[in-house]
Amino acid sequence: MGINTTEHGKVQNHLQDQRSANSLAVCPVLSVQPTRALVDEKFQIVVRNLHPKQEVTVHSLHHSEDKDYWEAFGHYISDENGTVTVMEDASRGGTYTGTEPMGLLWSLRPIPGSRHGLRLRKRNVLSPMVVNISVYKGHMNQGFSEEAALATVVTERWYLAPGVQRVDIREQGVKGTLFIPPGLGPFAAVLDIWGGGGGLVEYRAALLASHGFVALALEYLTLNKKQTLDIETGYFEMAYHILQSLPQVSSDRVAVLGLSLGASITLTLAAYSKTAKPRCCVCISGSHVHPVNKSLFEILQQMNQ
Numbered sequence: 001m002g003i004n005t006t007e008h009g010k011v012q013n014h015l016q017d018q019r020s021a022n023s024l025a026v027c028p029v030l031s032v033q034p035t036r037a038l039v040d041e042k043f044q045i046v047v048r049n050l051h052p053k054q055e056v057t058v059h060s061l062h063h064s065e066d067k068d069y070w071e072a073f074g075h076y077i078s079d080e081n082g083t084v085t086v087m088e089d090a091s092r093g094g095t096y097t098g099t100e101p102m103g104l105l106w107s108l109r110p111i112p113g114s115r116h117g118l119r120l121r122k123r124n125v126l127s128p129m130v131v132n133i134s135v136y137k138g139h140m141n142q143g144f145s146e147e148a149a150l151a152t153v154v155t156e157r158w159y160l161a162p163g164v165q166r167v168d169i170r171e172q173g174v175k176g177t178l179f180i181p182p183g184l185g186p187f188a189a190v191l192d193i194w195g196g197g198g199g200l201v202e203y204r205a206a207l208l209a210s211h212g213f214v215a216l217a218l219e220y221l222t223l224n225k226k227q228t229l230d231i232e233t234g235y236f237e238m239a240y241h242i243l244q245s246l247p248q249v250s251s252d253r254v255a256v257l258g259l260s261l262g263a264s265i266t267l268t269l270a271a272y273s274k275t276a277k278p279r280c281c282v283c284i285s286g287s288h289v290h291p292v293n294k295s296l297f298e299i300l301q302q303m304n305q
Helices: 005-025 203-210 233-244 261-272 296-303
Strands: 029-033 036-038 044-048 055-063 069-077 129-137 151-158 165-171 174-180 187-193 214-219 249-259 280-284
Touching: 029 129, 029 151, 044 055, 174 203, 174 233, 187 203, 187 233, 187 261, 203 214, 214 233, 233 249, 233 261, 249 261, 261 280
Parallel strands: 036 151, 187 214, 187 249, 249 280
Antiparallel strands: 029 044, 055 069, 055 129, 129 151, 165 174, 174 214
């Protein structure tokens, strides 16, 4: 027995409605909160409207101030409700594995084909890091620019919180940038000393101030590394005392933070200075063989050999 035209049309319309409904049901929705925050504030990333047990890749992409592209990604499998929650679910592969809410930031790496020797550093703290968060079908390891993302959200990550003051310091021969958090204080303070790469690096001090510390990012080497402002102990003691004497600073709560060569300077201050008495010292990636009874300039010369 044949089917009449009217019944055939109803069947076709029903099938089309089903296809449309299914298409809507599996259109992924990507949520990233907050979209504008400090760089160390945890992402809350959720992908909804996936198929149950669907494989997807959550991907981040950043175009640096040096015009290089950096990416990170994790492989996820949606739950029985078709949802991936990055803060709770484990990445099965990618640039990081396990439950890592911040994996899409800390595991950023240059995209394949980038020039060698890249370093991701924020030079202008008055602008944000713009990070695109996307979700792709399947577990991908490369070729992201050649595939259409299922969904994308643009986020901003800042080192400088609203209300933090940025002040250029040119006082008694000391050069640097001071960051002061909002409020009356007095605040604990940090003298921030970077390494032998040279120049003035502000982003760590800006982030410290965003969390309630007065922070002084200190400049003591030029970018060519072989010239110095004044690498002897007195320069750092003067910077310490300038920071300590600020009305916003609690004078007995001043710390020194050193990275690489800055760690040697921090240890020298702590061990030998008779006027700078930091409340605490933090040394990151410093030499495990610290020259004893040598000037800081001699240490720098030894490092450059």
